Amino acid sequence: MIKLLFLLVGIYSISINAQRDSPEYIEAAEYQASENEKFSTVETTILTKKDFKKFKALDFYPINLKCRVEAKFVRTPNEPPFKMTTTTDRLVDKIKYGKLHFEIDGKKLQLNLYQSVPPMEDPEYIDYLFLPFTDLSGGEGSYAGGRFLDARIPKGATMIIDFNKAYNPYCAYNSRYSCEIPPLENHLEVRIEAGVKDFGKH
Template structure:
């Protein structure tokens, strides 16, 4: 059974291990934090009307098969490009690397991108942008795709937890400008993990 395992992560000379129960608690804590952000006046991105009616975000059930250790392949010397958005804004990104992994026997690949404009926050210097679509897009999850947060790994393994996949802001409020996931990041499987379409409420 897939839950009878321990996930281990090495950082320097220290070894950290998380049991399935601990991983589920971590994911649930993340979701509670997201709900609090949406339900708080100072941090919500909802419209005034939606905020008044907001109860919670809808998520797929936690499933640890969607928490994958992917093989990270650096792709140097890529040409920067302008990523289309839901408005006329076109931020410049560059493909930084690829994540190779499998789900339910399907071999998959996602590109990770880095914004060519440095972030003001020094903690984001290693941040990688991972937008994607899958067969749930428009059929359970937001039709415009979802995002994952990732950071440049020290080695050749990068952790992708689709249980933490989130919607772009424009899924909740048309006043935002959101990147459109590139075609090469369209997964030919259903990723039934992470947040669902807000319109499903």
């Protein structure tokens, strides 16, 4: 029994080390490091002066490649524009651009992708899509108002969703910002324990 236990521990350790050496893991780790650099730099931080003085690092869930999934992308043409609500009276013109179908731990899930109306003119963001979501970890580890993911218009019928890159809206850190509220249709009935956690709650 003891030998079996040591064998299982060894296999687990090898699996974890292999995951940490993978390009996907390294990419997520580099993203999180860049976020910390942005928050800890005077010129780029969005933190209040009070929070900036004591800031050390954002609190992320451990990188979990199970939360990096390949989704089926379905374009939704001819959708009417709508007003996306925000944390203030501001309304943002959006259009549903497409839908993503994927699975996590065998559970079938879906999320809508949104595009600004009109689309951004900056060449760097001309193919940018907005992916806001809420999940069952909201208010219990993650920010209750939901989190965001950045996306680009896919060239094919699939898209990678990496929840390890999920970030909080600016208003989670500073009340002077107005942030989009994820539509109810983008709520996931699972706990997404990946990406950034709620700020100042841990």
